[in-house]
Amino acid sequence: MSLLVCESFLSIQGESSFAGRPCAFVRLTGCNLRCRWCDTTYAQEGGGTARSLDDVVAEVRASGLRLAEITGGEPLLQAETPELAARLAGLGLTVLVETNGSLDISVLPPEAVAIVDMKGPSSGEAERMDLANLARLRARDEVKFVLAGRADYQHMRELLPRIDTARNTVNVSPLFGALAPAELAAWMLADRLDARLNLQLHKLIWPPDARGV
Template sequence: MDRLRISEIFFSLQGETRTVGLPTVFVRLTGCPLRCQYCDTAYAFQGGTWYNLEAILAEVRQYNARYVTVTGGEPLAQKPCLKLLQCLCDDGYEVSLETSGALDVSLVDPRVIKVVDIKTPGSGEVEKNNWQNIRSLLPHDQIKFVICNEADYEWAKSIIAQYDLNSVCQILFSPSYQQVLPGDLADWILRDRLAVRFQIQLHKYLWGDVAGR
């Protein structure tokens, strides 16, 4: 029987991506092979509770929501995550996967919206990026860059040009919380006429660093 180690399942407003502000069920898997310096979910590196797939689906159903986000940690570090994503899609949810981009996404159900976080130099984990993942992205997917400083911004611009990312899917730029002023990042985007979507972590402004929100 497929089992997954889960840190938490909770109901909140989506804080990022194109469904920002919409009520969403979050399934946070335990474990991550990366250690980004700005990580706000280090509590999900260890611990958690083992669930079988049906128990996860049963808990998700109780919220009667349309949107489900599978996150971590790094959810793809647990192989049964692929089956969970498929089951959630089969249940009729609009499913998104938040992944670091360090692990292969090619086997993810094509119905899932993959939100791939390309790691900038400021993250401390830039060498973990799996550039082959770009080939597996579909138009409904999203690429996210968390910008820690202006050097990260310039680096992200160069990556967009190098891989022609604007022709792949939507691109998101997010200021690293309390490291880059949101207004500064917005100004850089406007100055350069950059074809990206600016976003902030809505949940941080509503509830701060409270886990499970």
């Protein structure tokens, strides 16, 4: 069994409730969406290296870190992703799978934590979301909304009633360079939003267009 890997690297987790923790990342090649503000267009198609599951698992294990993330692109496009998540979890690691919200997350093993990135209108891909994923969330899964402005915020507000926010963390991120964090914070406070402000730490620590971080 093999995977098409765009890159693998060690970094500080920048998003979700796991933000701030050292993490081993495996970024897979291929994506079925073309978001207007995508910051990993290099992973959308082409390129990448075919690697065996054994090789990828061995690399993550050798990192010595206890947190791993499988991302993309869109990792659920590759049939071997659930097996990779299961094998990494079998090592005793916490395994995050960041997915773009358009594909069924129920294929993931229960040991994995799905981070479901629900796209808003500014992305151009909001209509491609599989909203049934909000009903498929397991106890540890999280949802992420990246917001470029008020229209994205209102779209998120419309979806929040479908999420058990007492069980599933909702991460709300201002699109870097498009929405001021203070403005988003003010909206959240005014609405008493049951969600977590997420500032994409990796873009604050390193240049926002840096790869491998």
